[in-house]
Amino acid sequence: MCGLFGIIGEYSPSKAREALKRLAHRGRDHCGIIEEERLFLAHQRLSITDAHHRSHQPMKRGSIVISFNGEIYNHTALREQLGHHHWETHSDTEVILAAYEAWGIGCVEHLEGMFAFALIDGDKCYLVRDRFGKKPLFYHQGKEAFVFASEIKAIKPFLSSVRMNNEALHSYLSFLAPAPPHTFYEGIEKLESGEWLCFERGTITKHRYYDLLNSPASMITDGDEALRRIEEELHRSVSMRLDTRAPMAALLSGGLDSAMICAIASAQGKKLPVFTLGYNEYGAYDERANAVITANYLGLDHTEVIISQNDFDEHLDDLLIHMDEPLNDPAALPLYLLMKKISSQGYKVVLSGEGSDELFLGYRQYFEYLDIEKAASLHHKNWLKKYFHSHFSMNREWEWYKRIFDETLLFRTSGEKFTDLQQNKLFRRNVRDNESLRFLQKYRDKFEHSGHRDPSLWYSMIDLKLFVGEHFLTKLDRVSMAHTLEARTPFLDHTLAETVLSVDPRLRIGGGESKTLLKQIARNYLSDEIIDRKKKGFANPYMEWLIASGRLELIREVNEKTGLFYPEVIEEYLDLARRGKFKQHVWGLYVLSHWINRELL
Secondary structure (H helix, E strand, O other): OEEEEEEEEOOOHHHHHHHHHOOHHHOOOEEEEEEEOOEEEEEEEOOOOOOOHHHOOOEEEOOEEEEEEEEEOOHHHHHHHHOOOOOOOOOHHHHHHHHHHHHHHHHHHHOOEEEEEEEEEOOEEEEEEOOOOOOOOEEEEOOOEEEEEOOHHHOHHHOOOOOEOHHHHHHHHHHOOOOOOOOOEOOOEEOOOOEEEEEEOOEEEEEEOOOHHHOOOOOEOOHHHHHHHHHHHHHHHHHHHHOOOOOEEEEOOOOHHHHHHHHHHHHOOOOOOEEEEEOOOOHHHOOHHHHHHHHHHHOOOEEEEEOOHHHHHHHHHHHHHHOOOOOOOOOHHHHHHHHHHHHHOOOOEEEOOOOHHHHHOOOHHHHHHHHHHHHHHOOOOHHHHHHHHHOOOOOHHHHHHHHHHHOOOOOOOOOOOOOHHHHHHHEOOOOOOOHHHHHOHHHHHHHHOOOOOOHHHHHHHHHHHHHHHHHHHHHHHHHHHOOOOEEEOHHHOHHHHHHHHOEOHHHHHOOOOOOHHHHHHHOOOOOHHHHOOOOOOOOOOHHHHHHHHOOOHHHHHHHHHHOOEOHHHHHHHHHHHHOOOOHHHHHHHHHHHHHHHHHOO
16 A cells, blocks of 8 residues: 555646655655656555555656555456566556556556555546555646646645635535545546546546446346355455555454454455454443453454543644545544554564445445335325425425425435435525535436346435445545555445345345344354344444534534524534434534635635
């Protein structure tokens, strides 16, 4: 895992090097730079595959040069497929270059893993991001140069001024993170997952090379076959991600996903050391007791990391600055501190369970949505439609039923937070109902023109695209790479995902129990006690800490200066948060206020 940075066009070498320093945390093993007329290409290396200096980057092969961040898990198989090249390294980077020589930019379809890279071939500069968006890539097209980097902080020095992108603001409030291609900085965009970009002579073209919607629907209709195929793919995915000489650990909560990763690794002979978060003063959020049961059952070395109010106060500002732009995820700080502990003990790689909930229908609300979808078939619903329109409520269930009776899209990701009508009440400007659908429309159009019909497939696919790709994976990349630690996500293997989503939806939904397929497979590896626990999620006492720290005042202070929101509505949300309601709404407002305060005021 690494950091990449580049400039095509006119540049100041000293300014370029200063910008590069902002990515040093992403790889401290080596810093490589190519500095030529109208080209600055650099790489901060965290050595995982072939740590020898011969694999340092940027790497050249003939006239082609690459700066690559990620891991290609099938690079050995690709070497064999590509034949008798004159291989100079054992690295996956060289394999990408050889694959490009053989297949052109279509080589990305042969790569299995997580990756973001810049590849320069003559006048063409390709930027590529992996299928699910595990590795980030941002870019800025200025008057004199095209600048790209793994994180926004390295591009910011090339902006003439900092202005907030309102499209990022509204998509953030709606969906917890800016929808691609937007960032909070006008002039900086992000590459979308499963997409490549070509910059050539001042012109940008984009191409989508991967879409889960292209997976065939309902190909697996037999339950036993579904379980067998999924279990095989889980083993293959975990095995590929265990294949490293670098010191490796795993995250372990009290839930099923991390337990399954560790159980399959154990079945393959790899007993991973595991790390769990805990909160001494807040037992309702603490999963240590459950994690201990899992660790003991699998015979794993287990470390508990305790986080306190003092840790929250000491590190929150550093984390929010490091994230570059607002991301509404209260678990970011605990995970940031957990990664810090893992890295401090000498580990370079950590396994994490993102993607399982979305693939195997692990959220309770999926089944609530499926139930509410049935109301669309009511023949006489005009009275209900009028009733809901005349009786506004802040509650999400009111919004769900209103959508059904209005015949608009019900499910808009598991990350939906501020609805359009909530935003309309909050903002000092008009926000039309269903305005946020513009961020989802292209994905919905593709879904409706695909062979998929079952609503549960829409739920999984849009969540993998935005809720996972732009929210969870953004968090995971930043908090792990802040401590020069590579995070791998076995559930987000594209072949595994395609297999799960090709199962007949009736088998995936089962009797309405979450993760019904994964739980059946898990009984081959884990006890019923571990499998049947009530799901907790990655909960933590963030609002209790935020209130105790007095930081909520920042929301008021920033709003007084900007006039962005109605003060009385802000007060309503703050009062609700103190009573344990709408907590993540208020966290999102705090994170936003923190960014506005340091960047715009």
